[in-house]
Amino acid sequence: MTAVLHIRNIVKQYGEARALDGVSLSLPGDSYISLLGPSGSGKTTLLRVIAGFERPEAGEIHFQGKRIDTLAPHERGIGFVFQNFALFPHLSVEQNIGFGLTNRAVDPILDDALVTRRVKDMIALVGLKGLEGRAISQISGGQKQRVALARTLVTEPKMVLLDEPLGALDANLRTSMRSELRRIRERCGVTFLHVTGSETEALAMGDTVLVLERARIAQHGDADTIYNRPCSPAVARFLNCYNLLSGRVEGENFVSPVGTLSLGGLHQKAANPAYAIRYDRVSIRSETASLGEGETGIEATFITSEYTGSAVNAFFMLADGSVFEVEQHLSHTPPSTFEPQARYRLAWKREDALVYA
Numbered sequence: 380m381t382a383v384l385h386i387r388n389i390v391k392q393y394g395e396a397r398a399l400d401g402v403s404l405s406l407p408g409d410s411y412i413s414l415l416g417p418s419g420s421g422k423t424t425l426l427r428v429i430a431g432f433e434r435p436e437a438g439e440i441h442f443q444g445k446r447i448d449t450l451a452p453h454e455r456g457i458g459f460v461f462q463n464f465a466l467f468p469h470l471s472v473e474q475n476i477g478f479g480l481t482n483r484a485v486d487p488i489l490d491d492a493l494v495t496r497r498v499k500d501m502i503a504l505v506g507l508k509g510l511e512g513r514a515i516s517q518i519s520g521g522q523k524q525r526v527a528l529a530r531t532l533v534t535e536p537k538m539v540l541l542d543e544p545l546g547a548l549d550a551n552l553r554t555s556m557r558s559e560l561r562r563i564r565e566r567c568g569v570t571f572l573h574v575t576g577s578e579t580e581a582l583a584m585g586d587t588v589l590v591l592e593r594a595r596i597a598q599h600g601d602a603d604t605i606y607n608r609p610c611s612p613a614v615a616r617f618l619n620c621y622n623l624l625s626g627r628v629e630g631e632n633f634v635s636p637v638g639t640l641s642l643g644g645l646h647q648k649a650a651n652p653a654y655a656i657r658y659d660r661v662s663i664r665s666e667t668a669s670l671g672e673g674e675t676g677i678e679a680t681f682i683t684s685e686y687t688g689s690a691v692n693a694f695f696m697l698a699d700g701s702v703f704e705v706e707q708h709l710s711h712t713p714p715s716t717f718e719p720q721a722r723y724r725l726a727w728k729r730e731d732a733l734v735y736a
């Protein structure tokens with residue numbers, strides 16, 4: 380896949396605050412890209428700079444082989460779906476979708492039959508058949524989301540930027556709209572850059588995932604790589620599925636206040652190394668069970684469990700009072716019960732741990 384969007388060294392400053400601090404990236408065409416980051420990390424600013432609503436202090440943007448950062452937003456061939464949908468409440472579904480075609484500054488479409496046909500195709504694509512004449516106030520949140528998307532897609536952009544497009548929907552709808560958005564994108568072949576604060580949404584949806592952290596790209600890779608190999612403790616923490624321990628490397632061990640973990644090989648010494656183990660890589664054993672070949676682990680006190688439908692999350696307390704989480708997928712193991720306040724041995728394969736220098 381060849382890259383369609385190249386961003387080089389973008390800096391965006393708001394007064395004293397740097398919202399983007401030298402952001403560079405290349406994005407492939409015809410793919411779904413998630414941009415993940417905590418609130419305030421610069422996600423919306425990056426989208427607005429790409430779309431042309433904000434002018435960066437430094438840097439360049441090239442799209443489909445052409446420099447675009449000097450162009451007005453409507454000259455860039457990039458569509459934008461806003462967080463709050465920004466639909467016209469007094470217009471119907473059909474009129475909202477057609478609006479951008481008949482009223483745009485460049486190349487408005489004045490042939491009614493052509494507008495009608497393009498709007499009809501778009502209504503079919505996003506699954507709004509039968510709702511053409513409805514007022515925006517008479518449709519659900521998920522349907523509004525589809526109208527907002529259709530209104531952007533009907534103008535045939537080469538890339539679509541979506542700012543937390545599922546944020547306004549309730550949890551059930553959010554999950555079903557994930558696959559719907561992916562399906563729509565595949566059918567129109569346009570690159571989607573989808574901003575989200577949810578790690579599960581970013582990993583589930585993106586062919587490529589970008590992690591933005593404090594105005595910089597912290598990691599850029601496919602979802603598997605980000606999930607299995609977060610490149611820093613900050614990314615691991617943000618993914619919300621890793622236990623992180625601090626300590627020091629001594630020979631072949633990681634020595635932390637909560638126990639000594641064997642590393643099975645020499646590791647680099649560093650000032651403040653961090654040790655990460657994913658929630659679902661840990662097994663729970665009785666206190667007296669021994670460790671297997673190639674395993675390491677610690678002892679902990681069971682606090683409580685939480686059922687999430689497909690998994691059980693068990694929470695333990697470590698020697699320093701910190702919480703250690705274990706996720707057991709119910710497809711792998713039947714649910715087990717643990718005794719509150721009892722001691723258990725938590726074990727995992729040494730090779731599953733990540734050690735950050």
Ligand code: ADP
Pocket residue numbers: 393396397398416417418419420421422423424425
């Ligand atoms: P995100 O979308 O990841 O939550 P934003 O891009 O909205 O983050 O904001 C990044 C940083 O820039 C934040 O610190 C925010 O307060 C600041 N910021 C964003 N927009 C403006 C603005 N128009 N004026 C001043 N500061 C802004």
Ligand code: MG
Pocket residue numbers: 422423424
């Ligand atoms: Mg935002």
